[in-house]
Amino acid sequence: MYFRDVLDESDEILHVKYQLIYTVGAQQQVHTGAKRCRNYHRKDKQIILSFILKPNSSIDDLNNNFSDHQIQLFLILRGLLLSDVLFIALKKRHRVNYGINSNHHFKRLMAVPFRAKDVASDRTEFGHPDVALILTHLSYYSSVLNDQQLLKCFHRLSEEKDPTLIYDQWISYDEKDQISSSIQEWKSVNLRHNQQRIHFLFPTFRNNMLVINYFLNNFVFPREAK
Template sequence: MSVANLSALLLTTEQRTLLGGIMVNWVVEQQLERALHFANQKQREDFEKEISNVPHANWTPSMHLPWLILELEMNITIREIQIEVARHMMQPMMNENNPSMSNIVMQLNMGEGKTSVILPMLAVSVCSSPSSLVRIVVLKSLFPMNYQSLRYKLGGLLNRRVLPFACRRDMNFTDVQINKIFNRLQQGLSNHDVVLTSPEDILSFDLLTIDKCRQNQFDVGRAMLSIQRWMKMFGRDILDESDEILHVKYQLIYSIGRQQQVDGGLERWNTIQFVLNLVKQHTTNIAQQHHNDIFLQSPFPELCQRIANAWLNQKNDRQLDQQLILSFILDANSSINIVIDRFPYSIIQLFRIMRGLLSSEVLFVALNKRYRVNFSVNQNSKFNRLMAVPFRAKDVAADNTEFGHPDVAIVLTQLSY
């Protein structure tokens, strides 16, 4: 397009004001049409909710033109609570010099428009900054739906491109490909585009960087590290379902090297099986004492005490040694020095297994999981492992996922069978 044609598209202040007024009238007209539709369909609750929502009550459309365009294109009226949440979430961008305002977390009830309204509002507002590349992080299972939704809402009149960012271990990147990705991200910053990704993709990219360096592919690793540093400088993350994404259980592990037997080998499996048999023996009695709430925090120490005593009784250790072992197994704060000079390494290894199960509450965590809801064996023929794996829902195994803690995996595997 020539400079003359480009200048012809520029509007004067009066023209922009007139166009903005027309758009506001269109938004109000759309709301009236929705209200009439609800009235004709005798949807009284929806009708009352629609007419009670006063357009632009707590914000000025001329100050937030992308939001006005979003209203017009989505055929909605942004509610006051949504404006308040969006403004609150944008505070870190407005207070860049205040390190205490670097992150904001908000919670809303279901159906309040977090993903459908507030997320696009934040995206178009934050990406307008020349120093911020918006990276929207969503759950992997919701990625396709969010991608289609954001393309529809941001790709029309707002003219924002949604760039999907995916990374898996089987992607054998070259330094040329990494540089192309880097250039596209930099171009996205200048064009005010939006990046959509998932936590697995981010973690996979981080681990793949380390893996490339481990394989002596330093040029690729250096280029990937440059992207990570650049994203930390210019990236602005918006997390949808942050309680799930930021949960401590959300992790990604790359296995490297040859497969090895877990520490303790067969004895670890036998010990855990013995403990589970003791759980079966003692839980009925303890449950009767605690009104069948065996898995509340209060009766669990008693269960641990009984398990530890029963396990030690079949070891035939001296009384003095038994007290020492009990102290080490049941007290997570006790030092390993109290047993390290008195017993061989193989025996100490069993003590540490028992300590992890009881005082570190690995057993407690495992017994709180629901069979075939939180864990089970994946029956899919393509998944050729016999270990228990995490489940996302009833009889729905999480794809390409395993339990990261070996004792949790062993306990749940034995419970599954």
């Protein structure tokens, strides 16, 4: 015996502004997964922006400069703009319409719907994956990382093949002359040094967008963006 669901007015009820979830099959990572966050050189950014913002631009303009995987990322961003996903997400208010549930019994780290200021809706989540990803980014950019989350990032960084390269990128995000000389180089960082962590390391990187992206890509999206 076979069963089939029929959705009346599906173009309306499946719109991204509604949080309905229709699951089929096993959980999978969203398309391109955690690699949605990436940094590009200035020249490349101009080419990317031209492709995304010009309606008549062609994929052929990118093939000689970017891989197929990168082009998929650009197409996703183009879709976010053309389908009003980004517009709908940006209309929501942090800690009023969405945010991170701070209840320690709630195990998810991604943004969830809020029903009032600082009041998360119980056992709910955003049904559209791209809306959830955008609002999760905005939540962490607004609320920054706590000490425990930062410590996770630095422990993971110490396990990377080239932690110095990644750390230099983090440092370059801010004005170097405003950063204590004691932490300007990765080799000078001592995670066991309590005073260095509290007074220099954590205050410097708490709201660093690259560090926040690193946390999301390593500890949030691989587990929850499905």
